[in-house]
Structures are given as structure tokens and as C-alpha cells.
Amino acid sequence: MEIETDQIDTAIAERLKALRGRRSLTLDELSNRSGVSRAMISRIERGEASPTAQLLSRLCAALDVTLSTFFASERDEKGPLARRAEQPIWRDPETGYERRAVSPPQTASRIDLVEVELPADARVTYPPETGKAGMSQHVWLFSGVLEMTVANVTYRLAPGDCLYMSISEGHVFHNTGDAAAHYAVVLDRGRN
Known part of the structure; x- marks a missing residue:
């Protein structure tokens, strides 16, 4: 399911913001944990920047999730088959x-x-x-x-x-x- 760049940027923005909120982290706290600037995190959360693999990995580590977990939407249906x-x-x-x-x-x-x-x-x-x-x-x-x-x-x-x-x-x-x-x-x- 290849997603257009705008759609994936929006999905990443929503997921990052949701995970940060679930952990009750401020932008500053996530920035300190990840080593990613507050401004960059804010831009990603607004869908204005596409994170690189390295940057996204650092954010996932700070949020204590894997990249796979990050990309698994909570709307994704639980089940044994992924087509x-x-x-x-x-x-x-x-x-x-x-x-x-x-x-x-x-x-x-x-x-x-x-x-x-x-x-x-x-x-x-x-x-x-x-x-x-x-x-x-x-x-x-x-x-x-x-x-x-x-x-x-x-x-x-x-x-x-x-x-x-x-x-x-x-x-x-x-x-x-x-x-x-x-x-x-x-x-x-x-x-x-």
C-alpha cells in the first residue's frame, strides 16, 4: 500500500503527536530524549517536514517503540494475516x-x-x-x-x-x- 508523500507525512504527524501525548511528553521533553530539535519535532507534527530514517529512529527510541510499531496504525485490524x-x-x-x-x-x-x-x-x-x-x-x-x-x-x-x-x-x-x-x-x- 504505497502511500503518497503528503498522506504519509500526515500519518507520521498524527502518529508522532499521538504517541507523544500518550506518554505525556512535551516537545521539549521529547527533544531532550531523542536529540532531535524541538523545532524539527514541531514541523514533523504539523506535517511540514518528512523525517529521515535516522531521525525517525531516534524519535521512536525516545518514545520506546519500534519503527514497525510506529507505522502500525491503531485503526489497523488485529489479525493473523497481512496482505x-x-x-x-x-x-x-x-x-x-x-x-x-x-x-x-x-x-x-x-x-x-x-x-x-x-x-x-x-x-x-x-x-x-x-x-x-x-x-x-x-x-x-x-x-x-x-x-x-x-x-x-x-x-x-x-x-x-x-x-x-x-x-x-x-x-x-x-x-x-x-x-x-x-x-x-x-x-x-x-x-x-
């Missing part, structure tokens, strides 16, 4: 990174499945999420090449390779190839 045509897709405005939330929303599973396409020469950096101790992920590359840097160690993945890492460690996804890298992220949220 491909209904899976939300988000595109990072900075890198072109495209993220499809594959897992059925609103289930009790601690696993989130995400399909990703990272354009040639794109790089996405995620800071350490120390509040996410116990969370881990597997990155399984289907096509292309991918360099993963985890805790200052770089791994070069070829199709079929799978890399395991803790979310609490900073990591970098870098497509060093000439074509898009297509991969799955299997995120384990740890204990529910």
Missing part, C-alpha cells in the same frame, strides 16, 4: 530507502518482519539504542550487496547471507553496489 497490498510502505526522503512493514499489525508477536530496498550507494545510520537492551535483529540479504557496520566491525553481505545484531549497538546499512540491495529485517523485541 501484501495492505502492507504500509515508507520511503526515506533523504536516501530513498524503502521500508515495507510485512508483519500483521497489532498482534502479540514479539517478532516484526520488514522488507527493505536500499538504493545503490545509500547509507542509513542508526545510533545505539541503549534503552532497547534485549532487542535484536537479523538482516537477511536477498539481492545486491550490503556493508553492515555493527559496533565498529564491518561485515560485507552477499545474497543469502544473514547477520545477527543487538539493537542496543549502533549500526550502519551501506549499499556499496551499483544496484539496489533487497533484504529482510527480522526484529525480535525481546520479552513482551
Whole structure:
């Protein structure tokens, strides 16, 4: 379900504002927790700015939600099936990174499945999420090449390779190839 940029910006704005309100956080408090400026958070909440993958990751960490949880609307029907045509897709405005939330929303599973396409020469950096101790992920590359840097160690993945890492460690996804890298992220949220 590819959503137009204006629609996704509106959905992100509404979701960010709702999650911040649910946690009774002011703009200043969320800014302090995330390291994202108050002005930028305000612009995102008004639908005037499209957050990058890195910025959205920092906001999600500060709100104690995964990206999959962030994109799962509370209106999404709980159930065991997520049809491909209904899976939300988000595109990072900075890198072109495209993220499809594959897992059925609103289930009790601690696993989130995400399909990703990272354009040639794109790089996405995620800071350490120390509040996410116990969370881990597997990155399984289907096509292309991918360099993963985890805790200052770089791994070069070829199709079929799978890399395991803790979310609490900073990591970098870098497509060093000439074509898009297509991969799955299997995120384990740890204990529910």
C-alpha cells in the first residue's frame, strides 16, 4: 500500500503527536530524549517536514517503540494475516530507502518482519539504542550487496547471507553496489 508523500507525512504527524501525548511528553521533553530539535519535532507534527530514517529512529527510541510499531496504525485490524497490498510502505526522503512493514499489525508477536530496498550507494545510520537492551535483529540479504557496520566491525553481505545484531549497538546499512540491495529485517523485541 504505497502511500503518497503528503498522506504519509500526515500519518507520521498524527502518529508522532499521538504517541507523544500518550506518554505525556512535551516537545521539549521529547527533544531532550531523542536529540532531535524541538523545532524539527514541531514541523514533523504539523506535517511540514518528512523525517529521515535516522531521525525517525531516534524519535521512536525516545518514545520506546519500534519503527514497525510506529507505522502500525491503531485503526489497523488485529489479525493473523497481512496482505501484501495492505502492507504500509515508507520511503526515506533523504536516501530513498524503502521500508515495507510485512508483519500483521497489532498482534502479540514479539517478532516484526520488514522488507527493505536500499538504493545503490545509500547509507542509513542508526545510533545505539541503549534503552532497547534485549532487542535484536537479523538482516537477511536477498539481492545486491550490503556493508553492515555493527559496533565498529564491518561485515560485507552477499545474497543469502544473514547477520545477527543487538539493537542496543549502533549500526550502519551501506549499499556499496551499483544496484539496489533487497533484504529482510527480522526484529525480535525481546520479552513482551
